[in-house]
Amino acid sequence: MHELSIVASIVDSVTETMAAYPGSRVKEVRLRIGALASVIEDSLQFCYGLGTQGTPLEGSTLIVKILPVRMHCDGCTSDVEIASLQSFRCPHCNEPLTDMRQGRELELDSIEIEEVEATV
Amino acid sequence: MTTRIVELRQGILKKNDELARGLRSQFETAGVLVLNLVSSPGTGKTEFLQGTLRELISSGSRAAALVGDLETDNDARRLAASGAPVRQINTHGICHLEAEMVSKHLDGWNLADLDYLFIENVGNLVCPSSYDLGEKIRVALLSVTEGEDKPLKYPTIYNSADVAVITKVDIAEAVGFDRATALKNISEIRPGIRIFETSAKSGVGMAEWLAYLAELRPLR
Numbered sequence: 198m199h200e201l202s203i204v205a206s207i208v209d210s211v212t213e214t215m216a217a218y219p220g221s222r223v224k225e226v227r228l229r230i231g232a233l234a235s236v237i238e239d240s241l242q243f244c245y246g247l248g249t250q251g252t253p254l255e256g257s258t259l260i261v262k263i264l265p266v267r268m269h270c271d272g273c274t275s276d277v278e279i280a281s282l283q284s285f286r287c288p289h290c291n292e293p294l295t296d297m298r299q300g301r302e303l304e305l306d307s308i309e310i311e312e313v314e315a316t317v
Numbered sequence: 318m319t320t321r322i323v324e325l326r327q328g329i330l331k332k333n334d335e336l337a338r339g340l341r342s343q344f345e346t347a348g349v350l351v352l353n354l355v356s357s358p359g360t361g362k363t364e365f366l367q368g369t370l371r372e373l374i375s376s377g378s379r380a381a382a383l384v385g386d387l388e389t390d391n392d393a394r395r396l397a398a399s400g401a402p403v404r405q406i407n408t409h410g411i412c413h414l415e416a417e418m419v420s421k422h423l424d425g426w427n428l429a430d431l432d433y434l435f436i437e438n439v440g441n442l443v444c445p446s447s448y449d450l451g452e453k454i455r456v457a458l459l460s461v462t463e464g465e466d467k468p469l470k471y472p473t474i475y476n477s478a479d480v481a482v483i484t485k486v487d488i489a490e491a492v493g494f495d496r497a498t499a500l501k502n503i504s505e506i507r508p509g510i511r512i513f514e515t516s517a518k519s520g521v522g523m524a525e526w527l528a529y530l531a532e533l534r535p536l537r
Binding site: 199202203206207209210211214218224228233234235236282283284285286293294295301303304305306307308309310311312313 | 318319320321322323324325326327328329330331332333411412413415443444446447448469472473474476477504505506507508509
Protein backbone atom coordinates (compact mmCIF):
# COMPACT_ATOMS: atom_id res chain seq x y z
CA MET A 198 0.00 0.00 0.00
CA HIS A 199 2.48 2.64 -1.06
CA GLU A 200 -0.15 4.33 -3.23
CA LEU A 201 -0.73 6.98 -0.55
CA SER A 202 2.99 7.87 -0.61
CA ILE A 203 2.72 8.12 -4.39
CA VAL A 204 -0.29 10.43 -4.13
CA ALA A 205 1.61 12.58 -1.63
CA SER A 206 4.46 12.96 -4.15
CA ILE A 207 1.98 13.90 -6.88
CA VAL A 208 0.34 16.49 -4.61
CA ASP A 209 3.76 18.05 -3.86
CA SER A 210 4.78 18.30 -7.51
CA VAL A 211 1.45 19.63 -8.77
CA THR A 212 1.12 22.12 -5.92
CA GLU A 213 4.60 23.40 -6.76
CA THR A 214 3.67 23.76 -10.43
CA MET A 215 0.40 25.55 -9.61
CA ALA A 216 2.28 28.34 -7.85
CA ALA A 217 3.08 29.64 -11.33
CA TYR A 218 -0.62 29.76 -12.27
CA PRO A 219 -2.41 31.85 -9.68
CA GLY A 220 -6.16 31.96 -10.11
CA SER A 221 -6.25 28.56 -11.80
CA ARG A 222 -7.55 25.24 -10.58
CA VAL A 223 -6.49 21.71 -11.39
CA LYS A 224 -9.02 19.82 -13.52
CA GLU A 225 -7.10 16.70 -14.43
CA VAL A 226 -3.87 14.97 -13.49
CA ARG A 227 -2.49 12.49 -16.01
CA LEU A 228 -0.07 9.72 -15.16
CA ARG A 229 1.85 7.15 -17.17
CA ILE A 230 2.31 3.96 -15.18
CA GLY A 231 4.22 0.91 -16.40
CA ALA A 232 2.51 -2.46 -16.05
CA LEU A 233 5.47 -3.58 -13.92
CA ALA A 234 5.49 -0.53 -11.63
CA SER A 235 3.63 -2.35 -8.84
CA VAL A 236 0.89 0.23 -8.62
CA ILE A 237 -2.74 -0.81 -8.52
CA GLU A 238 -4.94 1.72 -10.29
CA ASP A 239 -8.02 1.17 -8.07
CA SER A 240 -6.01 1.67 -4.95
CA LEU A 241 -4.32 4.73 -6.47
CA GLN A 242 -7.72 6.26 -7.31
CA PHE A 243 -8.96 5.57 -3.79
CA CYS A 244 -5.88 7.15 -2.22
CA TYR A 245 -6.10 10.09 -4.65
CA GLY A 246 -9.52 11.04 -3.29
CA LEU A 247 -8.18 10.94 0.25
CA GLY A 248 -4.74 12.41 -0.30
CA THR A 249 -5.85 15.43 -2.34
CA GLN A 250 -8.36 16.72 0.20
CA GLY A 251 -7.56 20.23 1.30
CA THR A 252 -4.94 20.64 -1.45
CA PRO A 253 -5.12 22.49 -4.80
CA LEU A 254 -5.78 19.06 -6.37
CA GLU A 255 -9.01 18.46 -4.49
CA GLY A 256 -11.85 17.59 -6.84
CA SER A 257 -9.58 16.94 -9.83
CA THR A 258 -9.75 13.80 -11.93
CA LEU A 259 -6.87 11.34 -12.02
CA ILE A 260 -6.27 9.74 -15.40
CA VAL A 261 -3.95 6.74 -15.46
CA LYS A 262 -2.47 5.40 -18.66
CA ILE A 263 -1.03 1.91 -18.20
CA LEU A 264 1.98 1.17 -20.39
CA PRO A 265 2.61 -2.44 -21.41
CA VAL A 266 5.97 -4.07 -20.76
CA ARG A 267 8.20 -3.79 -23.82
CA MET A 268 11.46 -5.71 -24.02
CA HIS A 269 14.17 -5.80 -26.62
CA CYS A 270 14.52 -9.21 -28.25
CA ASP A 271 18.02 -9.92 -29.58
CA GLY A 272 16.66 -12.83 -31.64
CA CYS A 273 14.11 -10.69 -33.47
CA THR A 274 16.28 -7.55 -33.21
CA SER A 275 13.18 -5.58 -32.28
CA ASP A 276 11.17 -4.46 -29.28
CA VAL A 277 8.35 -6.79 -28.33
CA GLU A 278 5.49 -6.75 -25.86
CA ILE A 279 5.51 -9.72 -23.53
CA ALA A 280 2.30 -11.75 -23.54
CA SER A 281 2.11 -12.02 -19.76
CA LEU A 282 4.02 -10.82 -16.71
CA GLN A 283 4.62 -14.46 -15.79
CA SER A 284 7.00 -15.14 -18.62
CA PHE A 285 9.78 -12.89 -19.86
CA ARG A 286 10.12 -14.59 -23.21
CA CYS A 287 9.68 -13.33 -26.74
CA PRO A 288 6.17 -14.15 -27.97
CA HIS A 289 7.62 -14.73 -31.48
CA CYS A 290 10.85 -16.67 -31.00
CA ASN A 291 10.67 -17.74 -27.31
CA GLU A 292 14.01 -16.12 -26.51
CA PRO A 293 14.44 -15.14 -22.81
CA LEU A 294 14.24 -11.35 -22.44
CA THR A 295 16.31 -9.20 -20.09
CA ASP A 296 16.50 -5.80 -21.77
CA MET A 297 13.48 -3.75 -20.64
CA ARG A 298 12.53 -0.73 -22.71
CA GLN A 299 9.22 0.14 -21.07
CA GLY A 300 7.18 -1.08 -18.11
CA ARG A 301 8.46 0.46 -14.89
CA GLU A 302 7.38 4.06 -15.52
CA LEU A 303 5.89 6.00 -12.67
CA GLU A 304 5.46 9.35 -14.37
CA LEU A 305 3.53 12.52 -13.86
CA ASP A 306 2.81 13.29 -17.51
CA SER A 307 0.73 16.48 -17.51
CA ILE A 308 -2.02 18.40 -15.80
CA GLU A 309 -5.02 20.18 -17.23
CA ILE A 310 -5.73 23.45 -15.52
CA GLU A 311 -8.63 25.82 -15.77
CA GLU A 312 -8.17 29.55 -15.49
CA VAL A 313 -10.91 30.84 -13.26
CA GLU A 314 -11.97 34.36 -14.36
CA ALA A 315 -11.33 37.03 -11.82
CA THR A 316 -14.47 38.51 -10.36
CA VAL A 317 -14.77 42.26 -10.49
CA MET B 318 -13.02 30.02 -18.60
CA THR B 319 -10.07 28.65 -20.50
CA THR B 320 -8.28 25.41 -19.93
CA ARG B 321 -4.75 24.50 -20.78
CA ILE B 322 -2.46 21.52 -20.52
CA VAL B 323 0.80 21.88 -18.61
CA GLU B 324 3.33 19.22 -19.54
CA LEU B 325 5.28 17.97 -16.53
CA ARG B 326 6.94 14.77 -17.77
CA GLN B 327 8.63 13.93 -14.50
CA GLY B 328 9.07 10.88 -12.32
CA ILE B 329 6.49 10.75 -9.56
CA LEU B 330 9.17 9.53 -7.16
CA LYS B 331 11.60 12.14 -8.46
CA LYS B 332 12.73 13.17 -4.99
CA ASN B 333 13.48 9.59 -3.97
CA ASP B 334 15.21 8.88 -7.28
CA GLU B 335 17.42 11.96 -6.99
CA LEU B 336 18.34 11.13 -3.41
CA ALA B 337 19.09 7.53 -4.39
CA ARG B 338 21.35 8.70 -7.21
CA GLY B 339 23.23 10.84 -4.70
CA LEU B 340 23.59 7.92 -2.31
CA ARG B 341 24.80 5.65 -5.11
CA SER B 342 27.61 8.00 -6.03
CA GLN B 343 28.44 8.49 -2.34
CA PHE B 344 28.71 4.68 -1.94
CA GLU B 345 30.84 4.35 -5.08
CA THR B 346 33.21 7.08 -3.97
CA ALA B 347 33.57 5.46 -0.55
CA GLY B 348 34.16 2.04 -2.17
CA VAL B 349 31.42 0.31 -0.20
CA LEU B 350 29.28 -2.35 -1.85
CA VAL B 351 25.61 -1.85 -0.98
CA LEU B 352 23.01 -4.61 -1.20
CA ASN B 353 19.25 -4.23 -0.69
CA LEU B 354 17.54 -7.38 0.60
CA VAL B 355 13.86 -7.76 -0.29
CA SER B 356 11.36 -10.54 0.39
CA SER B 357 8.05 -11.33 2.09
CA PRO B 358 7.86 -11.25 5.87
CA GLY B 359 9.15 -14.52 7.30
CA THR B 360 11.47 -15.52 4.45
CA GLY B 361 14.41 -15.38 6.80
CA LYS B 362 16.16 -12.19 5.69
CA THR B 363 17.43 -11.51 9.20
CA GLU B 364 18.68 -15.05 9.76
CA PHE B 365 20.38 -15.04 6.36
CA LEU B 366 21.94 -11.65 7.02
CA GLN B 367 23.01 -12.71 10.50
CA GLY B 368 24.88 -15.68 9.00
CA THR B 369 26.38 -13.48 6.28
CA LEU B 370 27.57 -10.79 8.71
CA ARG B 371 29.03 -13.35 11.10
CA GLU B 372 31.10 -14.94 8.33
CA LEU B 373 32.21 -11.62 6.85
CA ILE B 374 33.26 -10.19 10.21
CA SER B 375 35.11 -13.34 11.25
CA SER B 376 37.02 -13.36 7.96
CA GLY B 377 38.13 -9.76 8.52
CA SER B 378 35.73 -7.94 6.20
CA ARG B 379 34.14 -4.72 7.36
CA ALA B 380 30.39 -5.00 7.07
CA ALA B 381 27.46 -3.04 8.46
CA ALA B 382 23.69 -3.25 8.19
CA LEU B 383 20.62 -1.06 8.20
CA VAL B 384 17.46 -2.96 8.98
CA GLY B 385 13.96 -1.74 8.24
CA ASP B 386 10.86 -2.73 10.14
CA LEU B 387 7.51 -1.16 10.88
CA GLU B 388 8.12 -1.40 14.63
CA THR B 389 10.60 -2.94 17.14
CA ASP B 390 14.38 -3.14 17.10
CA ASN B 391 14.41 -6.93 17.49
CA ASP B 392 16.13 -7.50 14.16
CA ALA B 393 18.83 -4.93 14.84
CA ARG B 394 19.59 -6.58 18.16
CA ARG B 395 19.82 -10.01 16.50
CA LEU B 396 22.15 -8.69 13.82
CA ALA B 397 24.34 -6.75 16.23
CA ALA B 398 25.31 -10.07 17.84
CA SER B 399 27.53 -10.62 14.77
CA GLY B 400 29.72 -7.75 15.93
CA ALA B 401 28.85 -5.61 12.89
CA PRO B 402 27.61 -2.04 13.30
CA VAL B 403 23.83 -2.20 12.87
CA ARG B 404 21.09 0.40 12.87
CA GLN B 405 17.37 -0.10 12.97
CA ILE B 406 15.08 1.98 10.78
CA ASN B 407 11.53 2.04 12.12
CA THR B 408 9.14 3.12 9.40
CA HIS B 409 6.12 3.34 11.76
CA GLY B 410 3.62 1.90 9.36
CA ILE B 411 5.28 2.70 6.03
CA CYS B 412 5.56 -0.56 4.10
CA HIS B 413 8.95 0.03 2.45
CA LEU B 414 12.24 1.86 2.92
CA GLU B 415 12.90 5.11 1.09
CA ALA B 416 16.23 6.69 0.15
CA GLU B 417 15.71 9.47 2.69
CA MET B 418 15.40 6.98 5.56
CA VAL B 419 18.64 5.32 4.48
CA SER B 420 20.41 8.64 4.15
CA LYS B 421 19.35 9.79 7.63
CA HIS B 422 20.56 6.59 9.26
CA LEU B 423 24.05 6.82 7.77
CA ASP B 424 24.92 9.83 9.92
CA GLY B 425 28.14 9.35 11.82
CA TRP B 426 29.25 6.28 9.85
CA ASN B 427 32.38 6.64 7.77
CA LEU B 428 31.40 4.72 4.65
CA ALA B 429 35.00 4.50 3.49
CA ASP B 430 35.66 2.28 6.51
CA LEU B 431 33.21 -0.32 5.20
CA ASP B 432 33.50 -3.06 2.59
CA TYR B 433 29.81 -4.02 2.62
CA LEU B 434 26.61 -2.33 3.67
CA PHE B 435 23.46 -4.46 3.74
CA ILE B 436 20.04 -2.87 3.79
CA GLU B 437 17.34 -5.25 4.98
CA ASN B 438 14.10 -3.87 3.59
CA VAL B 439 10.68 -4.14 5.24
CA GLY B 440 9.17 -7.57 4.55
CA ASN B 441 6.96 -6.81 1.55
CA LEU B 442 7.03 -8.03 -2.03
CA VAL B 443 5.21 -5.10 -3.62
CA CYS B 444 6.16 -1.62 -2.49
CA PRO B 445 9.96 -1.87 -2.03
CA SER B 446 10.33 -2.52 -5.77
CA SER B 447 9.49 1.11 -6.60
CA TYR B 448 11.99 2.71 -4.23
CA ASP B 449 15.60 2.91 -5.27
CA LEU B 450 17.83 3.07 -2.20
CA GLY B 451 21.04 3.68 -4.11
CA GLU B 452 22.03 0.03 -3.83
CA LYS B 453 24.34 -1.68 -6.28
CA ILE B 454 22.74 -5.11 -5.93
CA ARG B 455 19.12 -5.95 -5.19
CA VAL B 456 18.77 -9.38 -3.63
CA ALA B 457 15.33 -11.04 -3.76
CA LEU B 458 14.88 -13.88 -1.31
CA LEU B 459 12.38 -16.75 -1.39
CA SER B 460 12.05 -19.40 1.31
CA VAL B 461 11.20 -23.04 0.61
CA THR B 462 8.04 -22.66 2.72
CA GLU B 463 6.52 -19.96 0.52
CA GLY B 464 5.44 -21.82 -2.56
CA GLU B 465 7.27 -22.20 -5.84
CA ASP B 466 4.92 -19.86 -7.68
CA LYS B 467 5.72 -16.77 -5.62
CA PRO B 468 7.96 -15.28 -8.33
CA LEU B 469 5.05 -15.60 -10.78
CA LYS B 470 2.70 -13.87 -8.35
CA TYR B 471 5.12 -11.02 -7.68
CA PRO B 472 6.94 -10.55 -10.98
CA THR B 473 7.71 -6.89 -10.32
CA ILE B 474 10.08 -7.49 -7.45
CA TYR B 475 11.72 -10.66 -8.79
CA ASN B 476 12.21 -9.04 -12.17
CA SER B 477 13.91 -6.06 -10.55
CA ALA B 478 16.40 -8.26 -8.65
CA ASP B 479 20.06 -8.70 -9.59
CA VAL B 480 20.39 -11.96 -7.71
CA ALA B 481 18.01 -14.43 -6.04
CA VAL B 482 18.51 -16.37 -2.82
CA ILE B 483 16.44 -19.39 -1.78
CA THR B 484 16.47 -19.72 2.01
CA LYS B 485 15.77 -22.50 4.52
CA VAL B 486 16.79 -25.31 2.14
CA ASP B 487 17.54 -27.49 5.20
CA ILE B 488 13.78 -28.05 5.57
CA ALA B 489 13.01 -28.28 1.84
CA GLU B 490 12.19 -31.95 1.93
CA ALA B 491 9.96 -31.71 4.99
CA VAL B 492 7.81 -29.01 3.37
CA GLY B 493 7.69 -30.72 -0.04
CA PHE B 494 9.59 -27.94 -1.84
CA ASP B 495 9.62 -28.44 -5.61
CA ARG B 496 13.10 -27.17 -6.35
CA ALA B 497 13.04 -27.53 -10.14
CA THR B 498 9.78 -25.57 -10.44
CA ALA B 499 11.01 -22.82 -8.13
CA LEU B 500 14.24 -22.40 -10.11
CA LYS B 501 12.30 -22.41 -13.39
CA ASN B 502 9.81 -19.81 -12.13
CA ILE B 503 12.54 -17.44 -10.96
CA SER B 504 14.28 -17.75 -14.31
CA GLU B 505 11.02 -17.21 -16.24
CA ILE B 506 10.63 -13.85 -14.49
CA ARG B 507 14.29 -12.87 -14.56
CA PRO B 508 16.11 -14.84 -17.26
CA GLY B 509 19.77 -15.47 -16.50
CA ILE B 510 19.60 -14.43 -12.84
CA ARG B 511 22.10 -16.05 -10.49
CA ILE B 512 20.35 -18.12 -7.82
CA PHE B 513 21.84 -19.20 -4.49
CA GLU B 514 20.31 -22.05 -2.50
CA THR B 515 21.08 -21.56 1.15
CA SER B 516 20.36 -22.37 4.75
CA ALA B 517 21.78 -19.92 7.24
CA LYS B 518 20.98 -22.44 9.94
CA SER B 519 22.87 -25.44 8.55
CA GLY B 520 25.34 -23.36 6.55
CA VAL B 521 24.48 -25.01 3.20
CA GLY B 522 25.19 -22.73 0.25
CA MET B 523 26.64 -19.95 2.39
CA ALA B 524 30.17 -20.52 1.06
CA GLU B 525 28.98 -19.94 -2.54
CA TRP B 526 27.13 -16.80 -1.46
CA LEU B 527 30.18 -15.46 0.39
CA ALA B 528 32.40 -16.23 -2.60
CA TYR B 529 29.99 -14.21 -4.73
CA LEU B 530 30.22 -11.29 -2.29
CA ALA B 531 34.01 -11.47 -2.43
CA GLU B 532 33.87 -11.42 -6.26
CA LEU B 533 31.70 -8.29 -6.22
CA ARG B 534 33.92 -6.33 -3.89
CA PRO B 535 36.02 -3.94 -5.94
CA LEU B 536 39.70 -4.10 -5.06
CA ARG B 537 40.90 -1.12 -3.11
